[in-house]
Amino acid sequence: METKPDNTPTDALLRHVVAEDAVVRAYVYSVTRGHRETEDVIQEVWRVACQKIGDFDDSRPFRPWILGITRLQLLKWRQSQARSREVLAPDVLDLLAETAETCREELDLRGQYLRECLKRLPDNGRRILQMKYFDEMKIGDVAARLRKSVAAVEMALVRLRRMLRTCVDAAMKAAPGGAGS
Amino acid sequence: MTKDLHARLQAHLDGTAGAGPLADLEEALRRDPALRRELLVLAAFDAELPAALRELAHERAAAPARTATPGGTGEPAPAPAAGPVPVRPRFRLSSGWILWPAAAAAAAVAAFKILAPTPKPVEQAIARVEAPRPAGVRPAAVASPEAATPPAPAPVAAPFRVRAIPAGPVEGAEAAKPAPMNAQAAAADGVAAAPPLRRPALAARAMRTPLELEEGPQAAMAPQAATGAAPRAARAQPRAMAMRASLELEDSATVQAAPMAMQAAPMAARGPEEGVVGRLTAVSGDVHIVRAGAGRIPAAGAMEVRAGDVVTTGARASATLAGDDGVTLRIHGSTRVSLGRTPAGPVLEIRAGVVDASVAKRPGDSRASVRGGALTADTSEAEFRLVVRERSAWLGVRSGRVGIARASDGKRIELDGGAGAAVDPDQPYEKFDARSFPAWQAVCRETAGTPYP
Numbered sequence: 001m002e003t004k005p006d007n008t009p010t011d012a013l014l015r016h017v018v019a020e021d022a023v024v025r026a027y028v029y030s031v032t033r034g035h036r037e038t039e040d041v042i043q044e045v046w047r048v049a050c051q052k053i054g055d056f057d058d059s060r061p062f063r064p065w066i067l068g069i070t071r072l073q074l075l076k077w078r079q080s081q082a083r084s085r086e087v088l089a090p091d092v093l094d095l096l097a098e099t100a101e102t103c104r105e106e107l108d109l110r111g112q113y114l115r116e117c118l119k120r121l122p123d124n125g126r127r128i129l130q131m132k133y134f135d136e137m138k139i140g141d142v143a144a145r146l147r148k149s150v151a152a153v154e155m156a157l158v159r160l161r162r163m164l165r166t167c168v169d170a171a172m173k174a175a176p177g178g179a180g181s
Numbered sequence: 182m183t184k185d186l187h188a189r190l191q192a193h194l195d196g197t198a199g200a201g202p203l204a205d206l207e208e209a210l211r212r213d214p215a216l217r218r219e220l221l222v223l224a225a226f227d228a229e230l231p232a233a234l235r236e237l238a239h240e241r242a243a244a245p246a247r248t249a250t251p252g253g254t255g256e257p258a259p260a261p262a263a264g265p266v267p268v269r270p271r272f273r274l275s276s277g278w279i280l281w282p283a284a285a286a287a288a289a290v291a292a293f294k295i296l297a298p299t300p301k302p303v304e305q306a307i308a309r310v311e312a313p314r315p316a317g318v319r320p321a322a323v324a325s326p327e328a329a330t331p332p333a334p335a336p337v338a339a340p341f342r343v344r345a346i347p348a349g350p351v352e353g354a355e356a357a358k359p360a361p362m363n364a365q366a367a368a369a370d371g372v373a374a375a376p377p378l379r380r381p382a383l384a385a386r387a388m389r390t391p392l393e394l395e396e397g398p399q400a401a402m403a404p405q406a407a408t409g410a411a412p413r414a415a416r417a418q419p420r421a422m423a424m425r426a427s428l429e430l431e432d433s434a435t436v437q438a439a440p441m442a443m444q445a446a447p448m449a450a451r452g453p454e455e456g457v458v459g460r461l462t463a464v465s466g467d468v469h470i471v472r473a474g475a476g477r478i479p480a481a482g483a484m485e486v487r488a489g490d491v492v493t494t495g496a497r498a499s500a501t502l503a504g505d506d507g508v509t510l511r512i513h514g515s516t517r518v519s520l521g522r523t524p525a526g527p528v529l530e531i532r533a534g535v536v537d538a539s540v541a542k543r544p545g546d547s548r549a550s551v552r553g554g555a556l557t558a559d560t561s562e563a564e565f566r567l568v569v570r571e572r573s574a575w576l577g578v579r580s581g582r583v584g585i586a587r588a589s590d591g592k593r594i595e596l597d598g599g600a601g602a603a604v605d606p607d608q609p610y611e612k613f614d615a616r617s618f619p620a621w622q623a624v625c626r627e628t629a630g631t632p633y634p
Binding site: 022023025026027028029030033034035038086088089091092095096099100102103106107110111114115118119126129130133134136139149150151154155158161164165168 | 191193194195196203207210211214217218220221222223224225226227228229230231233234235236237238570603611620623624626627
């Protein structure tokens with residue numbers, strides 16, 4: 001079976017995908033605010049990147065290039081949401097892309113610590129998160145399943161997220177170099 | 182990064198911010214690179230959660246079971262270098278005599294679990310938000326007649342024997358309301374003669390909640406808090422007893438307390454005009470005044486209300502109450518407001534439900550106060566919404582400045598327009614942006630049927 005050499009565009013792109021996925025995902029999610037929408041946009045981003053990787057100059061950094069593609073895809077997505085008034089303005093999208101260029105390491109590290117902190121959550125709290133973020137249940141459905149009010153579930157989520165955030169922040173501060181917020 | 186901005190970012194990601202706050206947020210994002218970075222961090226957090234949860238689930242499913250090794254180290258058995266993790270048998274019959282007592286104990290526990298309803302694990306995580314407030318934790322700082330009610334199991338036969346009121350068609354509507362906060366609140370509604378509403382599930386939850394709070398996620402996540410867990414559990418025991426007593430009172434057909442009626446008696450002796458604390462200026466739907474000696478009076482149009490009265494609204498009803506001291510309350514549906522008077526002036530207490538309060542500018546340093554469940558709010562001039570729930574109270578300020586004193590310990594904070602706070606006897610204050618905080622919006626939608634503001 002024939003294998004492609006390591007320097008083919010596809011392999012280079014795959015390496016970059018792994019490296020930049022967290023930044024691209026955070027950037028897209030900050031605008032779309034939905035997991036499915038995020039997946040759709042990211043899929044399109046990497047499809048376009050596959051098409052254009054041949055044009056990419058290896059001597060230049062990859063991140064601004066992929067964030068540029070992402071920004072264009074987000075602008076397309078934004079047009080499809082034209083009726084919604086709750087989408088960030090294009091200039092804010094640009095500013096977010098600029099900011100995203102500088103915080104890849106932090107986002108990567110936070111992703112690792114998030115997994116560690118999730119393990120320290122009690123099962124019941126993790127189950128609420130599971131229903132909301134993994135099963136993608138609406139808050140009202142979670143509340144109905146738990147026989148709780150929507151407000152109670154929202155507050156539980158607020159507290160769980162806050163706990164995770166605190167845990168991740170503490171881990172970041174304790175990390176070598178103290179990369180924390 | 183202020184908590185307010187953090188809450189607004191999270192509201193944006195949750196899709197609950199709305200178009201107006203989004204414009205403000207965009208302006209802030211344009212100005213502040215740190216805020217943009219924070220948005221990306223929060224977004225990464227939300228975006229990563231599903232994958233992280235999935236990985237964790239797979240990891241746990243694939244983790245080899247801890248077994249006693251011949252060396253007795255208890256370390257996990259090493260996984261094979263390749264191939265699927267072998268499924269270990271749950272029981273090993275050859276493991277000896279200890280299996281049978283263990284099986285018997287497990288069967289007993291299983292039988293207990295089946296016969297006695299127990300909380301779902303997830304209920305424990307959110308119990309601190311919704312757990313009914315025990316009647317006994319109302320502190321002495323709340324200077325109302327019912328503050329003297331002992332927190333421990335109260336004498337069931339009581340001095341609270343009041344007259345029976347025939348159950349009318351209104352009672353059905355009342356049954357659909359949120360559960361009364363406690364026995365006093367139920368009695369103050371004057372629903373004494375109605376068949377007691379048995380709520381075994383609620384009673385069971387209330388009785389077990391305080392002890393289970395210690396198992397909440399925050400306790401598990403904060404190692405330093407673990408040292409205080411045992412004393413807290415010890416303190417929770419009397420609370421559980423108090424709650425049990427409260428619910429027994431509430432569900433008892435023979436005991437229907439009426440402290441407000443007791444409070445009203447001296448007022449009546451001083452003459453009707455002297456007891457007037459305000460008037461209902463607008464009434465819509467099923468609104469009643471519960472008055473000592475007169476029972477439930479349907480409210481219609483402009484009516485005077487007196488100290489000792491309780492104004493109750495049906496599920497979709499509303500009323501406007503203009504107090505004599507410049508406090509105007511718009512009372513939403515499913516709400517109970519009790520009225521009293523002290524030498525300092527009228528006393529308005531929201532026992533359950535939602536009111537929008539408007540306090541006209543007051544002379545000098547005087548302040549008007551409104552009580553509600555876990556808090557007392559006071560202001561010299563403000564507009565605010567107060568939501569009193571089973572256990573917690575929520576307040577959002579539209580304009581002006583409002584002081585809040587927590588009933589459980591008297592701790593005080595000040596809120597300006599646009600700010601809000603959730604007050605729970607067992608939790609620190611939860612301050613939030615009242616324009617965008619998701620839980621507050623949900624509370625308003627649930628209780629008032631409208632978002633805020």
